[in-house]
Amino acid sequence: MLTGGASGYAAIHSRVRVMYSELLAPQDGASLRDTADLNSLLESLKNTVYGPYLNRVEDKELTPRRAVSEIKSRTADIYLTVIHSAPARTRPVLIQLFRHFEIDNLKAVLRGIMTNSSWERVRDTLFPLGSLTLIPAQQMLEAGNVEAAVTLISATPYYDTISHAMKRYADEQSLFPLEVALDLDYWRKLWTTVKQLPGQDRTxxxxxxxxxxxxxxxxxxxxxxxxxxxxxxxxxxxxxxxxxxxxxxxxxxxxxxxxxxxxxxxxxxxxxxxxxxxxxxxxxxxxxxxxxxxxxxxxxxxxxxxxxxxIGLPLALVALSEFEIQDLTVLIEAKSAHMPNEKFTPYLLMGTNPDNIAT
Amino acid sequence: MFFPQAMTEMELIVPEKDLLQVTSILAGQGIFHQVDASYLSSNNNVKSNDSWKDRAAAYSSLERQILITMQALSIEAGSPPPADQSAMIKLEAVRPLAEQIEQDVKDSNNQLTASQKKLEQLQNYIRQLLPIADIDLDISLLHNPRYLLSILGIMPVVNLERLQTSLARIPYVLLTLQKDRENAVVWLTGSKRNTDILERAARSAYLNPFDLTDVHHGTPAEIIKSLNMDIESLQESIRKQKARIAQLHSSYEHQLQTLLWRVRSSRLLADAMAHYGKLQFTYLIVGWVPSSKTEALTQQLKQASGNILVDATPLIRQGQANQNVPVALQNPGILGAFQQLVTTYARPRYEEIDPTILMTLTFPLLFGAMFGDVGQGLLLAILGWLIASRKIRALQSLASLGTIIAVCGLAAILFGFLYGSMFGSEEVFKPIWIAPLQNITKILAIAIGAGIIILSLGYLLNIVNAWRARDWGRLIFDHHGIVGLTLYWSLLGLGAASVIKGFPLPPLVFTALAILAGLAVMFSEPLKHLAERHRPLIEGGLGTYIIQAIVELFENLISLLSNSLSYVRVGAFAVAHGGLSAVIFILANLVSPDHGAGYWIVVVIGNIFIVGFEGLIVGIQTMRLEYYEFFSKFFIGGGVPYIPLNPVPSGEK
Structure with missing residues (x-):
């Protein structure tokens, strides 16, 4: 049991605790929410753990979309840290959980093809997976049609799933069957990998x-x-x-x-x-x-x-980090659209007054 | 050879009309290292070089188009044609030809792709039918029965259970005809009254019906037979289409290669011009040229453009303001491999000594001293020669490494004679100089002595480099400068005077020198600041500095000791080599005491092991001694590579 229990989780546990403490506190959420405009929001975010990510881009290039893309990099980094330091037997679960970003990217590329979007436009909507990605997003988009794009991912785990749905795509010219097939396959695989974990990890x-x-x-x-x-x-x-x-x-x-x-x-x-x-x-x-x-x-x-x-702690951390990104995305989009606080606050998960919760 | 080539900075002011001609000369000579001056355009409120950028982009796009066409015909870029590459071609003149060839190739390729797709489809039909090939039933009958709806198709295995759940409220039959890990061939049937439900359920479970019943009739076996006939005729058609593409390959190969190189060189020229500074009516071109070639280039430029203004400023090598000067190393081709070893560490700065020649001398010597064996050295030399001469296809990319291996092999042969070692045996001939295994202390002492010489050389080279850089602080007070060397030598002298009787100088002299030099090393930072007139002399508090200085002195003393002792490994490896070889002969004797086949097998395998394993380790150790012990004493590096403008980039030659 060298890699199990306290000995197996000692290193990852301390890292997860540190990263958990770096999640935005409710008062941080409230102060971000109360910023005057997008620029003040981004400036405030630069004083948080998201600072290094936002500072990678020059201010004039920091569009709302770019800002969202940059802050997502933090979640990617959290995933990477957790995956690398988790005990080997639990990594498949973390990796499969991480795959949903790539599935979202894949959907975004296919949608980009359907709407004839430029690469620059699609690129900003993709989750920044860097070298971890299995899909050649730009080549797929430049292939110009869904059939040709799908052949470019023939070596990935997504191909078999998508190829079952391609006949329906050809008949209906809609991405719905492809997206549903990808989602179902993702969750099936995730559930299977979870079920394969032993004892306490599985629970x-x-x-x-x-x-x-x-x-x-x-x-x-x-x-x-x-x-x-x-x-x-x-x-x-x-x-x-x-x-x-x-x-x-x-x-x-x-x-x-x-x-x-x-x-x-x-x-x-x-x-x-x-x-x-x-x-x-x-x-x-x-x-x-x-x-x-x-x-x-x-x-x-x-x-x-x-x-x-x-494994519960690392999984909870990455899930909470994703919720945080979701909130920050709402905030950035709301501030860039000059929305008053009362309009977007109900759509936030963090730092919200129960009275403002969307019902 | 000891320094990079002397460089001259050239600034050319060229009238717009002569721009192309001047650029052609600059590129054609292959000696002009361009410096980006395009920022001047925006600073002077004149029209920028966007048109050249646009033209470079247009050439680039055409180049890509040609490359795609070549790729479709499996044509390699080949080597550049001998014709003059320094003239730009007009886009309008070549684009129609490129497009016409592209269209030709595209048409043929599209036909081939369509045929291959069709072939794949037919083969897919057969694959679908194979699981039900033995069913003696005309499957087209399943299409329009009066009361039943039938769907014969393939679906993901994981959806089977869900499909059954989704049909729970109606009567149906779902037969799995064949199943593997991923897919299942199924037949779903139910009442026609429930057609909507059945079809929706099948569709949403990704049951893809076979679509061959529309065009083929009969039993599965009959359909497979008919499909096979279609496949045969399609394969014949594909053969013809491939022949057509092969014909296109041979007719367009030369044309496309020529076109590619012309467009590529034009792209590079346009790109170079996009980096010129645009003045009101003229262009400013800035760059570096080896001083020895400045005169000839200036003459050519003046012949090409009567109104050109040439300002050539030769650069004085001394001083520190040379960090942006491109560094063109000037070593004979034979030293190329060792130059590569040097640049792997760092490229010398313009004013620095180029250590290539020193590396060429010391690297093989150190290697040979550690790996001295005539037979094994010969093997290495042959292996190195084979790699360097590119005779081993798989190792062609390591040709320069081959040269180093070959030279090291020769050095190992030399030391093999000195040590009296032949394939690990020390009985074949007597050592000319010393047998390491019998003289362990002596060989270790010699190794340390050699190390002291090499390290001292490193110190001296640092002093020369500092002198050339006019860096007086570094020259005198650096840890590897005059005071550092004085400390090192006085400690050595102190050791020698204490051990050797009748040493010409008393230990007291060296002790006094060592204390003085030690103090200078300890306070090297404020002393350097003093020499450079830099204030404050001491950063931070005096107390902190003194503690830091004591620690630094201590660290320096430890380094002097460890750096010198580091060379003991040269002797140690020479001894270990002898020891390892002896072990092989002991093992061989154990396997076959009467020196039969087993004995020789062990000897051969053992020698191969030594050449591969020990050779690699000794190579790494030599590299360490060069990079860490020797280079770190004097070599700063960080020079800018000299990349002359050339219509055929060196990487593509």
């Missing part, structure tokens, strides 16, 4: 990945039903039959038209107003998703108390 990884998977699966089912108005069989095929607290029966019930609010209330005690939110799905679903995210965010913070030598 703790399920504590983090499980709620994320439940939340995603639930949001998919709701979106497909309420938003896209898909049929029962399509909803079932586009969702996952497993979860942490969520059961396949829940998904099937939602697909069959059962009351969504009851399912959510059972899974997420404390979340209310679901009925009202679903009345106006356009605004309601994003707000509901925020509430679910706040719920899991609280759970992830609680992982940092108790026995610390397991």
């Amino acid at each position: 703790q990884a399920l504590r983090i990945i499980g709620p994320l998977l439940d939340m995603n699966n639930l949001m998919w089912a709701m979106r497909y039903r309420v938003y896209h108005r898909l049929s029962e069989e399509e909803i079932i095929n586009y969702t996952l039959p497993f979860g942490y607290h969520m059961r396949d029966e829940d998904i099937r019930a939602i697909a069959a038209g059962a009351n969504i609010a009851r399912v959510i209330e059972r899974l997420y005690p404390g979340i209310s107003n679901v009925e009202a939110l679903l009345q106006e799905p356009e605004q309601g679903l994003p707000k509901l998703e925020l509430q679910l995210q706040r719920f899991v965010r609280r759970q992830f913070n609680s992982v940092f108390t108790g026995y610390p030598f397991h």
Whole structure:
């Protein structure tokens, strides 16, 4: 047991603790939120752990999009640190979790092809994976069409998944089947790698990945039903039959038209107003998703108390870091659009007054 | 040979009309190291060089277009044609030709690609049908039955279970005909009344129906037979298309290569002109030329342009303001490999001594002293020669390393004779000089002595470099300057006077010198500041400085000792080499005491091991002695590489 328990996690634990302490505190969030404009926000961010990333770019080139791209680099660095210092047996989980950035990049490139976007435009939307990326994003975009672009990733783990969906793409000329196939494959693989972990690591990884998977699966089912108005069989095929607290029966019930609010209330005690939110799905679903995210965010913070030598802490850290980036993205976009505080504050996860929470 | 070539800074003011001709001469000579002067354009409120930048971009785009066409025809860039490369070609003149060839190639390639795609599709059909090849049923009948909907197709295995769940509310049959790790060939059927549900479920589970039933009829076996016939005719067509492309290859090869090099050189010239400074009606060209070639170049430029203004300023080598001067090393070609070893460490500065010749002398000597063996040295020399002469295809890129190996091999042969060692045996002939294994103390002492000489040389070279840089502080007070050398020599003298009876000078003299030099080393920083008139003399507090100075002196003394003793490894490796060889002969005797085949096998394998393993270690140790012990005494480096303007860049020659 040289690489297990306290001995295996001693090094990573201290690193994770340091990085956890570097996450923005609620008062930091509040002061960032109260900055006068985008420039003041960026200046304030330069005094945080995001400073070195933002300082890499000259002020005149620091557009909102560029700023978001730079701060995302911090999450990439956190992932890299965690992956490199984690015990070998747990790395597959971290690596697979990290892959969702690449899947998002892949989707962004395919969308760029569909909309004839320039490389410069697409590049700024990509998560900065550097040399870790498996996909030749620029070449794909320059290939000019989705079929040719997909052949360029034939050596990656995404090819088989996408190739199953290519016939549907050819028939429908929509990226929807490709994106759904990629998402399902990602979560299936992540769940399998988590299940392969031994003992305490498995339990703790399920504590983090499980709620994320439940939340995603639930949001998919709701979106497909309420938003896209898909049929029962399509909803079932586009969702996952497993979860942490969520059961396949829940998904099937939602697909069959059962009351969504009851399912959510059972899974997420404390979340209310679901009925009202679903009345106006356009605004309601994003707000509901925020509430679910706040719920899991609280759970992830609680992982940092108790026995610390397991994979749960690193996983919680990277998940919390992603939530933080999400908040900072909202802030940067809101400030660049000169939005008043009361308009965007409900969409923040951190440093929010419970009264302002989007409901 | 001991210093980089003397350089002259040239500033040319050229009328716009003569610009192309002047650039052609500068590029054609291959001696002009250009300095970017384009920033002058924006400073003088005149139209910038954007047009040249645009032209360079246009040439670059055409070059890429030609390269893509060449790639499609599998044509290599080849070597540049002998014709004059320093003239620019007109884009309008060559673009139509490039486009016409591109179109020709594209058409043929597109046809080939379409045929190959079709072939792949047919082969894919066969692959799909193989799992059900033994079903004796016309599968086109599945298409339009009266009451049933049938979907025969392939889907991801992971979706099978979900598909069944999604169909739970209707009656259906899902048969898995074949399954591997990824895919499953399935037949889904159900009532036509549930067509919508079945189709939606199949589609959302990524069940891709086989689409061959529309065009082929019969049993799977019959369809496979028909597909095979189609494949045969398609393969014949692909053969013809490939022949056509081969024909295009031979007819366009020369044309495309010539075009590529002309466009490439034009791109480089345009790019050079984009870095000129644009004045009101003239251009300013700035750069460096080896002083020996300035006169001839000036004459040529004046012949080409009657109105050109040439300002040539030869650079005095001394002084410290030479850091931006390009450094052109001037060593004979035979020393190229050792020059590469030097530049791997650092490129000498303009005013610095180029240590290539010293490296060429000391590197093989140190290597040979550690690896002295006639037979093994010969093997190394042959191996090095094979690599250097590029006869070993896989090692062609290491040709310069081959030269070093060959020279080191020769040095090992020389020392092999001196040590009396032949393939590890010390019984073949008597040593001319010394047998390391029998004279361990002596060989170690000689090694340290040689080290002291090399280190002293390093100190002296630093003093010369400091003198040339007019860096008086470094010259006198540097740890490797005059006081450093005095400290080193006085400590050596003190040691010698204490040990050797009848030494001409008493130890007291060396003690006094060592104390004085030690104090100077200790206070080298304020003394340097004093010499350079730099204030304050001491940064920070005096107390802190004194502690720091004591520690530095201590560190310096330790370094002197460790640097000198570091050379003991030369003797130690010579001894270890003898020891390792002896072990091989002991092992060989154990395997075959009567000197049979086993004995010789062990001897051969052992020698190969020594040549490969020990040779590598000795090489690394030699490199360490050169870089760390020797170069660090005098060599600062950081010179700018001399890259003359050339329409055919050296990397592409």
